[in-house]
Amino acid sequence: MPVSFLTTEQRSRYGVFNAVPDVAQLGAFFRLDADDRRRAMAANGARNQLGWSVQLGTARFLNCFLDDPEDVPAAVVDYVAEQLGLQAADLKGYGSKEARWDHQEQIRGGYGFTAFEGEQWFALACWLYKRAWTTGERPIVLFDLATHRLVGAKILLPGVTTLERMIAALRERVAARQYALLAAAPSPRTRPPC
Template identity: 40%
Template sequence: MPVEFLTDEQAEAYGKFAEEPTRPELERFFFLDDEDRKLIAKRRGDHNRLGFALQMCTVRYIGLFLEDPLAVPWQVVEHLAAQLEIEDVSYVKEYTERLKTAYEHAWEIRDAYGYHPFEDQAQGRRFRAFLHGRAWTAHAEGPKTLFDHSVGWLRRHRVLLPGVSVLARQVSEVRTIAERRLHTTVAKAAHRADPALPGDLVATLKTPEGRCWVRPRHWGRRRAGPVSWPG
């Protein structure tokens, strides 16, 4: 179902592999360094090593742990298997036979790499500060753009993504606050410039009942700036 300003397709694609990662993305998010390999080497069996690697790289790329750790493009599985020198990639299908294992691995990865739950109070304050600042300084951005920037911030700071409706609701609330703040700021500035200006502007919006609105002559004079004539 749609989530406020998101379409059905956008909401459905959130927190998933919407498409196969590009080659640069594979090299950035799915490359196993020495620290990664040390953790992976503690697993017993190729299926556990490959499954652990999948969860480790998926949370880097998407920003959360998937309910089904194997819900990834096969290209990703093959890319990790090649780095781990696992010839039979089909072994990975055994990884979810014991769900508790995948769950325990996710917790270990979270602790080892410093991922935070979205409910973490300290991270929550930092995120809200970012969100308010972005909404205030980038008024021209639509809610979807602000939503995308929010996802990027959470991923960069290793805060696990919340449900799509939770994040969309926060974005909407913060944009509403920013809009009210902007309205108040403009109204105060107009009043300082001319105490009668706010009332005059409101008066231009009023029309006699049953009549069409016609732009008053003085509206153009208020809106237009100084004119410089040639010659």
Template identity: 40%
Template sequence: MDSGSATDGSYGRFDGSPSRSDLERFFFLDETDPSHIRVRRGDHNRLGFAVQLTTVRYLGVFLVEPQNVPAVVVGHLREKLGLSAAVDLDQYVMRPKTAYEHSWEIRDAYGFRVFESPAVGEEFRRFLDGRAWTHAEGPAALRDQAIGWLRRHRVLLPGSEITSRDTTQASPTRPRTSFSNTP
């Protein structure tokens, strides 16, 4: 999956259609999802909620324009929800506040955290500093690791410039000690 690679420019957005294995890995509906989806009024809102939920799992962000998700994702979720092909996201985005409200509900119900939280920032900096100390990686590789850490810890991705800045600045807080056998 290249949804967060530092080298392909697709940070927090779709770069083409997800593979079949990515559809199965990220665009699934588990046993708790139907209870959150079922309460939506109208099939278009159920589909929109499912798109928002699975997209944040995959990309680490909520899309500003959820109707721009690849058609293969919409078709996959329609099938999972048992919706007809006539149901699309056009009606879902007619009221822009709906997608925004759904993103807040998903964030709260599924435990996604915002990067700006002081606790998250501290955890993230500890990870970056530890990674920089223990691995001989360049900034791009460190950024890829950072994005993976954010997604695994359900932290919504900040702007790409923030992740780039933080990984570029990651360095040990104290000088390394060199050990040698010479007196």
């Protein structure tokens, strides 16, 4: 069974901005309330304040943090900067600073996001295994369902290959179990007479 079932395009669209958020999305995910602004302004300097806020909105919108927090559409940076009374150019260089890691930890702790680690991995693996056993859904369907489940639970999305390999391995285990059950079933000649 192939481990890679996603196309190159599907992989490239995972966990990133695929389009500029519209006005409704900006308001829903990137609007900062008083508490958000207070937390952002506690960061040291305009670059960190804007970077912290952009990362908060990104986590809300994508359910993950970007490898480079500056890889967001300009409309997002403009929208967030305006709320803080900062300039969009203040974000420049934020992605190369160590503070971004501390900010991610603050956002996880302060906003109820969970990292995809041991317990979350095991819970998702159990759910996917049961689903694969009972439904026989295609890998891409399981991938989409798993992503939806993680987003709903505010568990930050793992890397695309992590999720892809997990699904492929679980489907392989399900297939092996099915084959073993079928192989153990008696044939018509070996069944005892009724």
